Amino acid sequence: MKRTRRRRPAYYLATATAALAVLAIGRLQPPALDDLRNFVFDTFQRLAPQPYDPGLPVRVVAVDEESLAAFGQWPWPRTRLAELVDKLAEAGAAAIAFDIIFSEEDQTSLDHFVRRLPDGPAKVEIVAVAANAIPNDRLFARAIAAAPVALGLTLSNVGPKSASPPKAGVAIAGDDPTSFLSRFPAAVTPIAELAEAARGLGATNWAPDRDGVVRRVPLLGVGPGGLTPSLALEALRLAQGASTLVIRSSNASGETAFGRQTGVNAVKVGAFEIAVGAAADIRPRYGAEAPERVLSAAAVLQGRAPRDEIEGRILFIGATAIGLGDIRATPLQPTLPGVEIHSQIVESLLSGALLSRPDWAAGLELVAAGAAFVLVASLLLLVAPLFSALAAIGLITALFTASFWAFDRAGLLVDAAFPSLSAALAYGVGAVALWRNDQAARRHVHMAFGKFIAPAVVEGLVEHPERLVLGGETRELTVLFSDLRDFSTISEGLTAQELTHFMNAYLTPMTDAILDREGTVDKYIGDAVMAFWNAPLDIADHPRKAVCAALDMRAAMARFNAERAAEAARAGRDYRKAAMGIGLNLGPCSVGNMGSTRRFDYSILGDVVNLTSRLEGLCKWFRVDILVSGDLRDAAAGFAWLDLGAAQVVGRSAPTRIYALAGDEAFAASEAFAAWRDEHRTMMRYHAEWDFTRARAAAARMMAIVEPHWTGCYLALEQRFAAFEAVPPAKSDGGPIWKMDSK
Incomplete structure (x- = not known):
């Protein structure tokens, strides 16, 4: 369709306004754009999930429906958990991590029961028996002390301000990382007897986005006890027998930031050096649930679990039975037990299957959005709307293809949604502006009221x-x-x-x-x-x-x-x-x-x-x-x-x-x-x-x-x-x- 010069000023004004809107969105990065970007990246993960590798030395020991049917309702006595730890240690587990916070004493222990009894002859007799009985928590602590066990804790904004000292040593190269990490003034920790016996203490905290989906996982946080590693990181440390975490921040040797403090660059644990975000966070590439990853706690306690599924492996113990689990949402699944997320994090660290959003991604996306806008807006003036629409669709297809290729082949998260939105906006605004100009010459009637107004409203409008x-x-x-x-x-x-x-x-x-x-x-x-x-x-x-x-x-x-x-x-x-x-x-x-x-x-x-x-x-x-x-x-x-x-x-x-x-x-x-x-x-x-x-x-x-x-x-x-x-x-x-x- 031929465009006259007389009609172009309105078109230029409309497209210029839309271009400014695109620029503002690209610079301000509003939350809605982040939601759209997450939707695209989540879709990529659903299209190409990380394949499960049974050779990776990570397993989940699940307190599942089978375990509850065999050993009764949850929570179990600590004596049973001690038995579970003993059996795993005897089978040669490299590390045992509890995605359970033992913040209270065992309520089923005999000594705890005695304290609740009223005074009387019965209590005297039971006290005599209890005097020779070992409290459940002490038995559990002994089992923990004899095995490579990491216990979970939760960093919190409310609650106790004191915490057990960290088990892992920390060496820092470069800027102090604590100013870049999430800080929590309180923590919910295991009771002192268990915390002292454990070789590792790790945070079970997540960092879900505002839609509740866990896409980024912090490996470090700052609690009342200082720098606190995640439970997954502690499990990986114990499995290697390492004693220290090495944190490389900006301005460390080889990490020059020209004097600017840009955050954490890498965390080293044992033989693994993990590239992380500024807040020491990672983006796992999730895989689907795999039955091979899970061992029933009942099978372990009853001696039915294959030894080769335990020996030399990192084991995460947690509840997966319906109504018990710490249920979270991932890009692949709306409901997944938190203990399985911990295991997938370690799998990602071991296999290197991490996703990365590079620092230059936002700038590249803004440039691509501008180029797409100019290209589509120019085509609208040169060719018929149908051909420009096909060109816009082809451009959007190419952008998403390139973005998916970068995701699948290199693990890079480069967004195609924003440039595609820019191309669609250029076409939509431009096409509507040209259409309105074409229709203006044919418009011979003006708009009027188009609704039924009650008599009372009419009376009021007549008077006012x-x-x-x-x-x-x-x-x-x-x-x-x-x-x-x-x-x-x-x-x-x-x-x-x-x-x-x-x-x-x-x-x-x-x-x-x-x-x-x-x-x-x-x-x-x-x-x-x-x-x-x-x-x-x-x-x-x-x-x-x-x-x-x-x-x-x-x-x-x-x-x-x-x-x-x-x-x-x-x-x-x-x-x-x-x-x-x-x-x-x-x-x-x-x-x-x-x-x-x-x-x-x-x-x-x-x-x-x-x-x-x-x-x-x-x-x-x-x-x-x-x-x-x-x-x-x-x-x-x-x-x-x-x-x-x-x-x-x-x-x-x-x-x-x-x-x-x-x-x-x-x-x-x-x-x-x-x-x-x-x-x-x-x-x-x-x-x-x-x-x-x-x-x-x-x-x-x-x-x-x-x-x-x-x-x-x-x-x-x-x-x-x-x-x-x-x-x-x-x-x-x-x-x-x-x-x-x-x-």
């Missing part, structure tokens, strides 16, 4: 025409969101005319229910309705009117389904019941004309609006049709409310109290609701007390006494309580919090 300009005010509003459930399934097989009739028949009574209660319909989004109260005019008692509108919508839905059922029966066709969810919330919102000077709508914005949308989405989660926030429930307390606890929805850090609407004010005063509410409160009290077994039983009882359309809610709660019973949530003030994965 100044509100037709952009901007608005902050007011306390009651906000409503409603949405049809399974609309796609219901609409299957409907013609365009039938679908239009269905939507009109549904939306009309819903709109009437809102307008009859003095609400304003903000917008329709397909089958969804958004409405609000108390703007632009003051609406007295608007929270109550909004709740009444929601009840009217519930009744209208029942009538709508009855009419459809009768119509389907007359026509002799199948009928699928429609259902909806309604969310209600109360709070300050920005309300006014939103948009541009050419087109604007009277609408609302704010966190209250976002939370209302989330509440509507939670209706499906709890299998109810009306949910409200605690603020709205407090403002309209006279209705029949059922407390569902606190939920943390997507996009909010603080939990929100949520309530289901069971009925109107008359029903709230009835004896039937009082009995229902009391049983419900008992169930939620069990939930708040972390007694999920009784809460689940109460939910099951509720299903037998409530109306049929409420059984789904209690079935959902029973399932949630069962999930909490299996995997209890972390303790928090105010009872357990429902965690919402999505809207």
Whole structure:
């Protein structure tokens, strides 16, 4: 298509603005770009994972389901762990590393049991027996002292400030590395008796990215005891019989940085010199889970483990049974026991299968992004959009091919996503700018209002025409969101005319229910309705009117389904019941004309609006049709409310109290609701007390006494309580919090 000079200035302005945006992104390196880069590199690892090499001398001794079935629940007595260490040492293990922190005394030990007994004759007799018994921890310490064992500890920001002295000596060449390492003022360490007996102490800390995936692993950290090696590094040291770690930092011999302090360059342990990042971190190239890597602790204790799978090997002991393991996410797997990550780290160190992001990578990516932008933007002016699009696609393909080649062949992480994004942005902005210029000559109509405005809004705008300009005010509003459930399934097989009739028949009574209660319909989004109260005019008692509108919508839905059922029966066709969810919330919102000077709508914005949308989405989660926030429930307390606890929805850090609407004010005063509410409160009290077994039983009882359309809610709660019973949530003030994965 021919481009005239008259149209090019707008194109140049648009592409120049986009080019500045690309430059800013490349220089600022925002977190979103890092997320995109991680996604690309994770994809590369999934496409070409590190093959498992059974010849590497690393194995996992797993406390798995087989071990629990054979020897009982976890944690085991320290005597059994001592037996496990003895058997591994007798079989010739080169190093034994526990991915377990023994921060408390053995609760099963006889001496510990005696201390808890009340005074009396029985205690005197048991004390006499205990006097000749060796405490479990002492037996375990003896086993540890006789074997090359490294124990795990966790560096922390809270907790005890003292720590056992490190077992490994440290030699430093160059700048002091501690200023570049992660620092922790506290540590959770093994009890003193065990720590003194161990030949190694290593940190089990990870350094996950903000999405929780472990891509970088620190080999060193700074704790209250000073420089602390990782558990993997300690295991590698013990296996070689080395006593010292050598840290080479900037400005060491051979590591000249022209006086600048750039961080750690390498860590040497025994015969291995490991190139690391500035913070002494590495990037393992992960491999898939391999059954050959794992030995069951039961097999070792029962003498069934092959000796050649133990002799001369580095063994990591940890829990992998469901519900016990330190579960982490890697680029390959969303759930992997932490003990297996430790083993893969040592495998990467031994095989040299480490990934590296060189210092020059960011600069090269910025240059490539600029060149890609200029190339695509120039092609748009010279050739037809189709050919320039094909050229952009070819360029992006070439960039990703080169990036993957560098990853697979050299272990280099050079990002193709940013240059590709630059090429796509150049094409998108340029093509849109040229298209808009081509369409400008044909545009003969101007944009107008394109939404339904409630009569109350019209009256307010007539009285206050100044509100037709952009901007608005902050007011306390009651906000409503409603949405049809399974609309796609219901609409299957409907013609365009039938679908239009269905939507009109549904939306009309819903709109009437809102307008009859003095609400304003903000917008329709397909089958969804958004409405609000108390703007632009003051609406007295608007929270109550909004709740009444929601009840009217519930009744209208029942009538709508009855009419459809009768119509389907007359026509002799199948009928699928429609259902909806309604969310209600109360709070300050920005309300006014939103948009541009050419087109604007009277609408609302704010966190209250976002939370209302989330509440509507939670209706499906709890299998109810009306949910409200605690603020709205407090403002309209006279209705029949059922407390569902606190939920943390997507996009909010603080939990929100949520309530289901069971009925109107008359029903709230009835004896039937009082009995229902009391049983419900008992169930939620069990939930708040972390007694999920009784809460689940109460939910099951509720299903037998409530109306049929409420059984789904209690079935959902029973399932949630069962999930909490299996995997209890972390303790928090105010009872357990429902965690919402999505809207």
